[in-house]
Amino acid sequence: xxxxxxxxxxxxxxxxxxxxxxxxxxxxxxxxxxxxxxxxxxxxxxxxxxxxxxxxxxxxxxxxxxxxxxxxxxxxxxxxxxxxxxxxxxxxxxxxxxxxxxxxxxxxxxxxxxxxxxxxxxx
Numbered sequence: 001x002x003x004x005x006x007x008x009x010x011x012x013x014x015x016x017x018x019x020x021x022x023x024x025x026x027x028x029x030x031x032x033x034x035x036x037x038x039x040x041x042x043x044x045x046x047x048x049x050x051x052x053x054x055x056x057x058x059x060x061x062x063x064x065x066x067x068x069x070x071x072x073x074x075x076x077x078x079x080x081x082x083x084x085x086x087x088x089x090x091x092x093x094x095x096x097x098x099x100x101x102x103x104x105x106x107x108x109x110x111x112x113x114x115x116x117x118x119x120x121x122x123x
Contacts, residue, residue: 072086
């Protein structure tokens, strides 16, 4: 099998890399727009219910602010007061890679949320 010249170039970006870079670029744009609005209000990228029964629940919440994406796992209900169980802080680049590898549907959900937010801010 003969390879055509130029098709397998080391510098050629993979489609996955393109998607991740595009996502990061949108996070950067959203961050700048959040900063310009001056409200200082972070935006929720997604929420996911991790565990729920009659008495207790756990929810994962991802929030973007001007510089980072923060993911918190919050417990609620039952005899335990509402509390943040753990928290992770990502740079935009780290989050782009992490969410892409974690789940395609979550990646698309975040992308949709970002696009909707950018449209509503730029009106």
